[in-house]
Amino acid sequence: MALQNTLTRWGWPAKLLHWVMAVLIIGLAATGVFMANFTDWYYPDMLEATTARVDLTQQHKSFGFVVFVLGCLRILWRWFAPVVPGLPYETPGWQRIAVGMTHYGLYVLIFILPLSGWLMSSASPLNDADAYPAQIKNMVFGLFELPDPIAPGDRYLAGLFHSVHVYAGYVLAGLLLLHVAGVLYHHFILRDSVLTRMLPFGGDR
Numbered sequence: 001m002a003l004q005n006t007l008t009r010w011g012w013p014a015k016l017l018h019w020v021m022a023v024l025i026i027g028l029a030a031t032g033v034f035m036a037n038f039t040d041w042y043y044p045d046m047l048e049a050t051t052a053r054v055d056l057t058q059q060h061k062s063f064g065f066v067v068f069v070l071g072c073l074r075i076l077w078r079w080f081a082p083v084v085p086g087l088p089y090e091t092p093g094w095q096r097i098a099v100g101m102t103h104y105g106l107y108v109l110i111f112i113l114p115l116s117g118w119l120m121s122s123a124s125p126l127n128d129a130d131a132y133p134a135q136i137k138n139m140v141f142g143l144f145e146l147p148d149p150i151a152p153g154d155r156y157l158a159g160l161f162h163s164v165h166v167y168a169g170y171v172l173a174g175l176l177l178l179h180v181a182g183v184l185y186h187h188f189i190l191r192d193s194v195l196t197r198m199l200p201f202g203g204d205r
């Protein structure tokens with residue numbers, strides 16, 4: 001598999017980053033909704049539900065941090081390998097604009113989601129040792145602690161970034177739906193190489 005992108009196919013670093021991040025982000029969104037809303041329903045025992053919620057949230061923060069780091073690598077790679085496959089020649093102008101805006105939006109969300117999650121968790125009263133002696137720090141896989149840009153215990157900012165995190169999640173779901181619908185339209189209706197050139201061993205067809 002080639003390293004560099006060309007005008008007709010993606011190189012392996014772009015493919016690897018795209019698919020690893022897609023799996024992580026979709027997994028984070030699904031487990032995020034579960035841990036924030038359904039643990040009490042899934043675990044009838046309250047202690048079990050709280051433990052599961054805390055454990056899942058710490059895993060969520062850790063994988064969210066990985067998304068942020070991979071996002072930085074992806075932007076760097078996009079910068080150093082700026083040639084990317086173009087849309088098929090006959091694609092109408094409005095579709096080119098829609099695709100550009102969707103991709104741009106997805107790139108922005110790759111950063112807004114982890115950053116809002118980090119700021120919300122930093123400001124959270126649960127991270128404030130004075131108010132909550134069992135303090136839940138923001139650990140990454142139990143290995144190191146994320147710094148706190150906001151002093152823990154700021155309910156207003158915790159609420160604000162929580163809202164940003166949740167609404168960014170809704171926007172992500174909407175853009176992802178458009179993104180996948182567009183790709184499937186190219187693959188099954190227009191029958192071009194837009195999907196296959198992004199697949200692990202796919203190229204032009």
Ligand code: HEM
Nearest residue numbers: 025028029032033036061064065067113114117118121169
């Ligand atoms: C791409 C990365 C991420 C995605 C897609 C994502 C998505 C989500 C979603 C969909 C929820 C459920 C919201 C709700 O229904 O209330 C959630 C909750 C949460 N996320 Fe994330 N998240 C990401 C990264 C992070 C990071 C990096 C952190 C912290 C360092 C974080 C901290 C949290 C916390 C603490 C909650 C629970 C909020 C609550 O209990 O209401 N997230 N996330």
Ligand code: HEM
Nearest residue numbers: 021022025026078084085103106107176180183194195198
């Ligand atoms: C949260 C998950 C996802 C995110 C954040 C995401 C993001 C992106 C972005 C930003 C691009 C543009 C790349 C660039 O121009 O640098 C792209 C391309 C692409 N994505 Fe996704 N994607 C996700 C999930 C998916 C899924 C589930 C599919 C499967 C249908 C898919 C199929 C593709 C394909 C085929 C391309 C290449 C389009 C082309 O060559 O013109 N993506 N994706």
